Amino acid sequence: MTQPPRTTPETAPADSPVLRLGALEVGFRGQPVNVLDGVDLEVSAGEILCVVGESGCGKSVSAMALMGLLPPAHTRISSGNLTFDGEQFDLTRQTLPPRLRGGRMAMIFQEPMSSLNPAFRIGDQIAESVLQHQGGTHASAMARALEMLRRVGIPAPDRRLKEYPHQLSGGMRQRVMIAMALANDPQLLIADEPTTALDVTIQAQILDLIRELRDSLGMACLMITHDLGVVAEIADTVAVMYGGQVVERGPAAAVFENPQHPYTIGLISAVPRLDAPGGRLATVPGSVPPIAAMPTGCRFRNRCPFAADICAGKPPLAVQDGGHAVACHFAPLEQNLEVVA
Amino acid sequence: MTGTILKATNLTRHFGGGGFLSETAPVRAVDGVSLDIRRGETFAIVGESGCGKSTLARLLMRLLAPTSGTVEFDGAEVTTLEGNRLRDLRRDMQFIFQDPFSSLNPRLTVGRLVGEPLEVHRPDLSARQRREKVAELLTQVGLLPDHMSRFPHEFSGGQRQRIGIARALASGPKLIIGDEPVSALDVSVQAQIINLLGDLGRDLGLTLVIIAHDLAVIRHMSDRVAVMYLGKIVETGPAAEVFDSPRHPYTQALLASIPSPETRSEGRKARVQGEMPSPTAPPPGCRFHTRCPHAQEDCRTVEPKLEDPGTGAHPVACHHWQGIAAATGAQAVPKPRNETAEARFALYRAATEGARLEKTKKTETT
Numbered sequence: 001m002t003q004p005p006r007t008t009p010e011t012a013p014a015d016s017p018v019l020r021l022g023a024l025e026v027g028f029r030g031q032p033v034n035v036l037d038g039v040d041l042e043v044s045a046g047e048i049l050c051v052v053g054e055s056g057c058g059k060s061v062s063a064m065a066l067m068g069l070l071p072p073a074h075t076r077i078s079s080g081n082l083t084f085d086g087e088q089f090d091l092t093r094q095t096l097p098p099r100l101r102g103g104r105m106a107m108i109f110q111e112p113m114s115s116l117n118p119a120f121r122i123g124d125q126i127a128e129s130v131l132q133h134q135g136g137t138h139a140s141a142m143a144r145a146l147e148m149l150r151r152v153g154i155p156a157p158d159r160r161l162k163e164y165p166h167q168l169s170g171g172m173r174q175r176v177m178i179a180m181a182l183a184n185d186p187q188l189l190i191a192d193e194p195t196t197a198l199d200v201t202i203q204a205q206i207l208d209l210i211r212e213l214r215d216s217l218g219m220a221c222l223m224i225t226h227d228l229g230v231v232a233e234i235a236d237t238v239a240v241m242y243g244g245q246v247v248e249r250g251p252a253a254a255v256f257e258n259p260q261h262p263y264t265i266g267l268i269s270a271v272p273r274l275d276a277p278g279g280r281l282a283t284v285p286g287s288v289p290p291i292a293a294m295p296t297g298c299r300f301r302n303r304c305p306f307a308a309d310i311c312a313g314k315p316p317l318a319v320q321d322g323g324h325a326v327a328c329h330f331a332p333l334e335q336n337l338e339v340v341a
Numbered sequence: 342m343t344g345t346i347l348k349a350t351n352l353t354r355h356f357g358g359g360g361f362l363s364e365t366a367p368v369r370a371v372d373g374v375s376l377d378i379r380r381g382e383t384f385a386i387v388g389e390s391g392c393g394k395s396t397l398a399r400l401l402m403r404l405l406a407p408t409s410g411t412v413e414f415d416g417a418e419v420t421t422l423e424g425n426r427l428r429d430l431r432r433d434m435q436f437i438f439q440d441p442f443s444s445l446n447p448r449l450t451v452g453r454l455v456g457e458p459l460e461v462h463r464p465d466l467s468a469r470q471r472r473e474k475v476a477e478l479l480t481q482v483g484l485l486p487d488h489m490s491r492f493p494h495e496f497s498g499g500q501r502q503r504i505g506i507a508r509a510l511a512s513g514p515k516l517i518i519g520d521e522p523v524s525a526l527d528v529s530v531q532a533q534i535i536n537l538l539g540d541l542g543r544d545l546g547l548t549l550v551i552i553a554h555d556l557a558v559i560r561h562m563s564d565r566v567a568v569m570y571l572g573k574i575v576e577t578g579p580a581a582e583v584f585d586s587p588r589h590p591y592t593q594a595l596l597a598s599i600p601s602p603e604t605r606s607e608g609r610k611a612r613v614q615g616e617m618p619s620p621t622a623p624p625p626g627c628r629f630h631t632r633c634p635h636a637q638e639d640c641r642t643v644e645p646k647l648e649d650p651g652t653g654a655h656p657v658a659c660h661h662w663q664g665i666a667a668a669t670g671a672q673a674v675p676k677p678r679n680e681t682a683e684a685r686f687a688l689y690r691a692a693t694e695g696a697r698l699e700k701t702k703k704t705e706t707t
Contacts, residue, residue: 054527055498169616199389199554201613204598226527229557229600258682265689270532272561274584274599280536281561282690284529287497305692334684339696 017042018187018220021066024080033294035061036244043220050223050231053241056288059224063190067107068096085187103133106181110193112173116165123161126180133184148179152209171202191223207234228271232256240264243299246317250324260326262304306330306337346516346548347378352410354396366621370396372572383542383549385559388569391617394552398520402436432462435509439521441501445493451504452489458511478507499530516548523558535562556599560584568592571620571628574647578655588657590633590665635665
């Protein structure tokens with residue numbers, strides 16, 4: 001497979017992140033409690049950041065906010081600044097220049113069938129995005145579409161170009177979405193649960209594809225998922241979210257081998273293991289409360305087995321060595337707590 | 342408490358394909374499946390979407406009638422049951438559905454939902470006895486008797502799945518079939534439901550048949566498994582054997598495909614290429630040969646039979662499994678955690694199981 005004969009976007013200096021999101025606070029209108037409570041994230045070129053958490057933790061809302069996709073009629077961004085590729089944006093104004101979206105910042109979603117227009121041929125849909133951001137002739141845009149389909153490993157791409165979304169399988173549709181997202185050489189790819197609707201063997205193929213494209217194109221990737229297995233498979237860095245807060249963040253190896261936050265520990269223990277079957281799984285007690293009933297301070301405290309009075313105050317996301325950060329008053333747990341007989 | 346409780350012989354179900362002038366081929370959802378499910382065990386059926394696992398579950402339950410083949414429950418043939426005898430079968434065999442949001446009637450209270458099977462199967466109970474029984478069932482699945490007057494929308498996904506389980510338990514079944522019972526739930530809640538099903542299975546001596554696509558969940562819960570591909574069982578045996586020494590290339594591919602937090606992959610694993618062919622036109626010979634990395638000439642023409650190879654090995658439907666097993670070798674062994682992390686995990690487990698914790702001396706002095 002050859003590199004597309006196009007100018008690749010100039011890459012930022014290796015140490016400055018492509019995307020830096022700071023102090024993001026988002027509320028839904030008519031809802032006193034914020035859904036996002038001070039989210040900070042950053043991704044560098046060539047890095048895959050996985051944001052992981054359960055339903056309702058705010059991982060998708062964070063991505064929507066930084067793409068400028070939250071409808072102002074229903075949401076309120078009370079704080080948040082975005083630095084993207086050296087440019088500053090004030091997210092509280094809730095508008096982003098349209099040249100960003102789909103151009104330098106692209107997104108793929110969980111259900112490719114609902115993101116593709118069923119009434120248009122695949123080729124035309126990819127070409128539309130190319131024409132929008134790069135201009136040129138329809139023929140050159142179609143040539144780019146063909147090149148992208150070949151790039152993402154779709155067999156017989158010249159025939160597929162003329163087909164409609166319903167003629168493709170789920171895995172192929174997700175490949176088309178990726179082709180469309182990457183057609184304008186984005187610096188950042190945001191992937192919201194890109195493999196959740198797919199079978200494991202197809203999921204493995206798509207994860208390989210994303211990793212391979214990251215390696216060859218050098219883009220930054222922010223992937224949102226609830227599946228710790230996917231995170232372990234693909235992430236360079238991980239941010240664990242709970243109740244609209246980032247509770248733990250760091251290099252993937254550190255977070256998996258040395259998790260610090262009780263929620264991360266609970267999540268990892270709750271996943272059944274292939275090598276150690278049987279017995280009872282450790283669980284996270286209870287379930288995520290509705291946003292209006294979120295506790296103040298540490299939002300995990302009403303489910304946390306270690307919670308104490310101090311947890312009514314919000315713990316800072318304290319950075320330890322190696323960039324591994326955790327927001328827990330008791331971290332490291334084994335040094336601060338012991339079982340009393 | 343041993344012996345076969347549910348036995349399927351040569352079970353086949355085709356959909357569509359109609360009349361003799363029709364040119365559309367039938368969808369061969371389940372094609373010649375034989376199973377033996379033993380009393381008290383947890384049996385899992387695993388496969389990707391479209392492999393026919395849900396159809397098989399519905400055939401076993403008699404929610405669908407087979408095109409050919411038979412199902413025997415407790416020694417009696419059930420494929421032809423009707424009327425009262427079918428109702429009695431429903432009492433002994435219950436179903437848990439995947440989606441707790443769409444499988445509960447939103448207009449009924451939890452009390453009515455769980456009480457409904459009792460009205461049908463235990464007409465001898467008075468209203469008062471029925472309420473007591475419902476309260477007992479709710480407690481059994483980890484809900485409160487007070488929840489009886491509430492409606493499904495007032496509950497979270499995990500709690501709704503508990504309601505579904507209470508409803509399945511109401512008639513006092515011997516066997517419960519769960520079609521993806523935990524796959525719609527978040528990880529932390531999923532673990533709670535897996536634990537609950539394990540406890541109930543053991544305490545009530547239930548036989549569980551679990552349909553799932555998540556191999557780790559199946560490994561955790563089940564005693565025996567059957568792996569399905571395009572309407573056929575390709576490998577079956579004790580869970581430990583099938584997972585630790587998978588013989589069929591498809592099982593091996595499935596296991597290699599699952600990302601697991603415990604085995605952070607170093608480098609790329611061998612992936613199975615391509616996608617599952619359409620069940621309207623399954624490939625001749627071995628149905629997996631179009632994607633199999635080991636396929637040879639005979640795989641394209643001769644269909645392998647699921648046979649017990651004897652000598653303590655479990656049945657596998659592959660011509661060349663002996664050669665392949667040797668070539669693939671052992672599974673990746675997860676990296677052990679370091680001691681501090683291990684101590685932290687132990688502390689977490691102790692705390693969730695109700696141990697009392699105190700601040701260590703060190704913190705008090707600072």
